[in-house]
Amino acid sequence: MVTRTLLGRSHAHLNLIETLSRIACTDVEVLISGPTGVGKELYARYVHDKSNRAAFDFVPVNCGAIPQELLENELFGHSDGAYTSARASQEGLVAEAENGTLFLDEVDALPLPNQVKLLRFIQQKEYRRLGDSRIRTANIRFVAATNASLQSLVEQGRFRSDLYYRLCVFPVDVPPLKSRTEDVPLLIDEYSAQYSEEYQLPRIVLSPGALQAMLDHAWPGNVCELENCVKYLTCLQLTRPVDKYDLPMLAKSVLTGEIIDADLLSKPFTSARTHLVAEFEKRYVLEALRKSNGNVSRAAAESGEYRKKIDRLIKKHSIRSDKDAMGELQPVRDGDTETGDAL
Template sequence: METPRILIADDDKKTRDFVAAFLSYKGYQVFQAFDGQDALQKVELSDVQMVITDIMMPRVNGLEFIKQLKSIRPEIVTIAYSAFANHEMTANLLKAGAFFYLEKPFNLEELETHVKRGLEHQVLQSKSFRSKPCIKNRALLNNIIGESEKMLSLFELIEKVASSDSTVLIQGESGTGKELVARAIHDLSNRNSKNFVAVNCAAIPDELLESELFGHVKGSFTGAVATRIGRFEMADKGTLFLDEIGDMKANLQVKLLRVLQNRELEPVGATRSKKVDVRIIAATNQNLDQMVVSKQFREDLYYRLSVIPIVLPPLREREADIALLLNSFLEKFNRSKQRKVQGFDKQVMDILTNYEWPGNVRELENLVERLVIIKGSGTLTLSDLPEKYRGGKSSPVRTEQVTLPEDGFCLNSAVEEFENRLILQALEKSGGNKKEAAELLNLKRTTLIEKLKKKKLVYGEQFSP
């Protein structure tokens, strides 16, 4: 196995030599640079897998160095350190692409732990970076984690789509990262200096959504004590992301269609229209094709929205990405929760890789957060996993055998009754906590609340079919 190559960048020779001596002793091949500019030149000459850099350096500081490095060699993993950090600096470093941040003085054993994890991360992604040079803007796609063929194809599509102003419809199961894709399209577009405005159409009551989108004038309805601009105007010259578009009511679908056709809107209570220049990106976890057939969604609006359709793959079709996601979220929550969990043992990694993840990336991220908080330190083993994950593949919901009566029965009513019972069982198990109940059902909290409103279900009351 080839010896990993690491570059140390620090204008303080004493610190640089100290770190280099320790890593050399641990068996790594180490190079040194005296500042960011020198480090960039050394990266071009040496095929390094990792750079460990100080932040406060002359000529090119650590933050700027990481930004430039990610633009030319995004596959190189970076670890940053400084004695003068604050929350804002740390956030900027991680946003720029740093794998981890350490405060000086740091423990050498802790450094070695993050070096090992960083090199594991680098191995998982380096092959795909070398084989897919056509993806030019990986630094701006860092928030979307994945190296499988399906994800690499998605990255290429995002780059192609971003340069146009065409409307995009993102479809995929809940938890697949639809908003992340929408943000990436915005960040890569020529509108990236303007606002990216996100609206969850399912989370806003129907009677308020029109005002939220289009704004209103003072006195247009009870409670309209002042004129207010809507989300469309907030996103003028930028991008408006309409999440859960499938939940939008028919009357608002008509008004949205008009905005898409005429590029103008009419605030609630206004007598004049306003011109807007907004790129629309819509998303849904529902099957809009079927909704069009069943007349639940306007066909003309559907074709306006799906000029460029993007379908996100569920996590069960991205098995090659699961280890990468697990390690990435582990580092994230170790930082944010101030824990020191070192990793997953092989048995746990095998189980989680083979699990079907009905809640997709959101479920995986929530699980890692829970494990990191509870474990605190050490290696995650089988006993740390919740019971539902220990069997590998996710188990389907077990239902009682139903015999069809001779005279038949109403399927819709039976499905409705079954769904109601599951929702109430989830609320019972969570003690009425809607967030936890939604997680048990692999739903968004807002989606569960909307279902409770529509079904008029109340936790604590006996349900009768």
């Protein structure tokens, strides 16, 4: 797994980094809130890396993925014979995080009975492995994260108020990517370099229109969505700069009639219509070829058009080179454009 660095130049990001740097050297409990995909774990790791515990492990715990009955075993471990299939002693995640940081991700997903167990452990820093009588003491720091409002959950009776106040000693809110667009170009460059190296493919080049579209996009999936977008564009292997309608979040809009934006409306009617039709043709043929796994005859049959017309559109929009570069379809052999079936 590639080690990721926190990048950003927006005031929100820089202020957050400054705040976390100040409290990292303490052992204060930190609660990181923010929508899905903003990188809460990265900020938690930043706190750990800047702390006196950096030489020890940062151990993430996905609270939403642990069944209610397995929480104690996952956190505290068990001794030999603690239950039927426990044939050997096993340390838990708490022991793994000793002297380091235990990161409680999605802490809002914990059932109420498990909240009680977690609260007791955080308060006393003591625990027992299942089937063991010896009480152990943990020397760890707690950092928690949530994409929900814990205060609202407390008011609804779904989250214990005492656990909330225990975790929320130092609250931190990570804003969504749409409110810090200055960070988008830096993230694009970072992920482009990362996946170019990882996949051994050329780095993407964005057209001005594509970059502006990415700056204007609301990014409901936040940094995670942007990362996936760059990964997609890298694998696309276009032999030209990325156009705005190559972006995965805009590609479907060509087929749903949502591409009429201010740029098009500012053009002469004939020019705008020509552009719109060309984009529709290109995206429609690409989608038809994707569904047919590159079989041109099948793509033509399923679209209700003659094979020659599909061939003409493939040539008109230079789809062959784009699709060859994507690696999704088989390369065109000599004569295939006119007589063969596979791109």
